């Protein structure tokens with residue numbers, strides 16, 4: 494029985510990157526032999542084991558054949574006669590299909606090292622097409638490694654287009670799609686993920702609301718800006734992407750993708766705020782409208798969420814609206830300073846108290862806006 498380091502660990506080591514997870518392939522062993530050596534079997538679908546000490550994953554060499562559509566219907570064959578090369582051949586990209594033997598030798602039957610040096614993301618074999626999730630994975634690796642100069646090979650893009658045309662992408666389950674989107678949003682160049690999906694046609698199937706050049710451009714600009722701030726959350730980045738999508742459509746897509754509530758929430762608020770800020774040329778002045786927006790966002794009880802929203806708005810507003818976002822920020826600053834305790838002490842109770850708080854907030858916003866205007870910056 495022989496053991497090989499495989500996949501991302503070999504790739505990342507060759508790129509000079511930190512290796513996080515190490516995955517191993519075992520050739521020439523049976524599950525019984527593995528268990529006898531103290532390995533613990535995990536995963537019912539195929540024979541994967543955890544090392545008794547390191548807890549790293551050891552998978553028996555296997556082949557996979559597609560039977561059904563989408564992410565279901567793989568037939569796994571694993572036996573001591575499956576070779577390392579067969580196991581590498583079932584993998585997605587050549588740079589992910591290299592192995593390192595215990596003696597240090599690199600085993601690279603599909604020329605992953607050449608592709609790695611040429612900065613090419615290239616599929617290993619036509620079997621790539623058996624798993625539509627690989628379209629998303631390839632786009633994600635493009636987003637991760639673009640700063641290192643990588644791009645998707647033309648042949649691979651062609652294959653991805655054909656898979657989309659064959660209707661494969663529609664069969665992916667939302668959980669897997671969301672998992673890839675979520676990870677992609679935090680890669681080094683997240684916009685590349687969506688550009689690659691647009692190029693192969695997958696975006697039109699997965700997020701049809703973005704399948705319109707102006708909307709996509711606005712969303713990607715916002716995402717680019719948000720990705721420059723390393724601490725922005727998945728929800729903020731997701732919301733930025735949907736900046737030019739109408740509120741109901743953004744909400745609908747977030748639901749279809751089973752995006753978590755905070756992502757849906759931030760996308761809804763962003764789209765609503767952008768709509769309202771655009772419409773804000775009211776003759777009576779923006780103070781009441783700004784206060785209404787602050788109420789909508791419940792800035793009084795949800796200040797951190799509001800601050801996160803402001804960051805998205807700063808990245809997502811067209812230059813002509815930047816002044817409105819600054820007004821909103823100023824309004825929040827002064828209006829959150831109103832202390833109900835002071836009004837209680839003046840004798841206000843019940844709905845009268847609510848109205849007094851509202852009036853005081855409005856007064857402060859009006860005051861701040863006019864002081865701001867007098868300083869000459871609208």
Ligand SMILES: Nc1ccn([C@@H]2O[C@H](COP(=O)(O)OP(=O)(O)OP(=O)(O)O)[C@@H](O)[C@H]2O)c(=O)n1
Nearest residue numbers: 500501502516583584585586589590624626627
């Ligand atoms: N749909 C998939 C999923 C995984 N793999 C193979 O399984 C390996 C391990 O998968 P995973 O841990 O998801 O990816 P890594 O390449 O290790 O990347 P990451 O750095 O994102 O963990 C990959 O390298 C690839 O060879 C594949 O071929 N097709």
